[in-house]
Amino acid sequence: MSFKSAVITFPGSNCDRDALCYLKDLTKGEVHNIWHEETSLPKVDLVILPGGFSFGDYLRSGAMASKSKIIDEVVKHANDNRYLLGICNGFQILTEIGLLEGALIRNKKLKFLGKNCFIKKKFKNNFNLSIKDNQILQIPVAHNEGNFYCDTETLNLLKNNEQIAFEYCKGEFSNTEENINGSIEAIAGITNKKKNVLGMMPHPERAYSDFHQSQDGRLIIESLIS
């Protein structure tokens, strides 16, 4: 059976086309692009909330987008145990909706980070099944607010429920940092408790094609399809 997916576009999304190409090329199935003012969502296996600066990042990153008309359908999609992936601004939107715990605040050093980063998987889930333990992935980041924060109680819950999907790590270049943005425990991505919703700051859709520097981003879609 073919894998069906959709990408939601908000005003200010700028990785939606990358996400559409990523899904088309890797799933070979039906891919829909849905405008945020739509009130229905086709029945698909995976929905991506893409990166960008939805609504200009006004108020807080992801705050306005989390109140868009399509969001009720996105929540229903997740409650039906289907996959939902928020990348970068999409991760921020997922925390603002409340589907994921915590919040993403300004990078510790206040710099916009646009570069390759290195991550590895922490706990196993359906999004990272094809990734080996301790395998280091090279995936770009491009964010200003990627510093994951949650209180100690929530952090313990994330650990006990094995919801931490990815953490930043030192890569092959000597100038790479272990924790690029100051996130608690170097968290780069978390899932919900049921593990069908993943939010991550790095952009796997910018690391899959032959013309990209790395193809490690493929592993996320390959994990879901396998």
Added chain:
Amino acid sequence: MRIKILVRLKGQILEPQGKVIEQSLNSLGFTEFSNIRQGKLIELDLPNNISKEEKAQKIDSACKKLLVNDIIEEYEVLG
């Protein structure tokens, strides 16, 4: 009536902008300024004939639904 809502990051959360402002002020000679934190002020109009209870309830609800993320922020109504 004009309403002012002060939104700031909770005390335990690092506020890097305040730190940079502090360094700048210190280097300008304002060496006695410390623990600087930057927040945001939201101003809005509400009708004058609205009751005190309704005003409080509406502002509280707007803050919880959109204006404030209570995981990282706290707010105070200034008037």
